[in-house]
Amino acid sequence: MKPFICYKKNVPVSMQVIKVRVPKPNSGVDLNDPAFLEEMLVQAKKNLRAQGLDDNIKLTWRKQPDGKVFQKEQK
Template identity: 45%
Template sequence: MSWSDAQTYCRSKYTDLSTVRSLEDNKDIASLLQSLISLKDLVPAAWIGLHRNFWMWSDASNASYSSWADKQPDMGGSKDCVKMKIDDHTADWSTESCSNAMFFICYSDVRVSALRSVKVRLSGGSVELNDPALQDAILLQLQQKLEAAGIREEVKLRWRKQPDGKVFHRAPPTGWEEEPGIHI
């Protein structure tokens, strides 16, 4: 595909065209490129996300790392996009016309997720806490408080039901050994 078609494809299926921020990234992508393309006996070259818009990555971040081949980047003509090419186990970059059809490498963000369990203790009142509408209202308030505190990442709140199917349990009278709690 052309560079812009490859970018569109990567953005629709993954995150974006590959971004190389370090020598380690360059080696990883080169290794992937070498293994994929050598299976088909083709020239090991592919679009990466760098392009000449002040040499920025497709995701609009600055290019602080580079691995240009000799006499590159070629500033002549309309060679505004960058390919990675494997020669003798080196991964060098060179400019290419963006309209040329070429293999390409996409990347996908991998987000680490964690499950957290929090005990909540509510006091006072005689309202039925196992009413689904009330539980939804409490979750909404908790979500709003997280957002107000600047926590806007992908936080999903949910109630954890106990073996009896209920979320909330009334606390036993004080003096009992077990500490009751509500889990979310």
């Protein structure tokens, strides 16, 4: 038998929460539509890559207890 060494490179993990404000759309777009939310994540990931972040980033939405991502802001 030959010796075998297995190791995992420790990668620092960090998490950031970012609040996103979206003006009320005039076109009647549902901001909580899964297709719309996915497209926003794709665009955000492209923007982060363009700023020099690597492909190891994971973006997700934080859902509220009612299951929605976007809520009307109280003034």
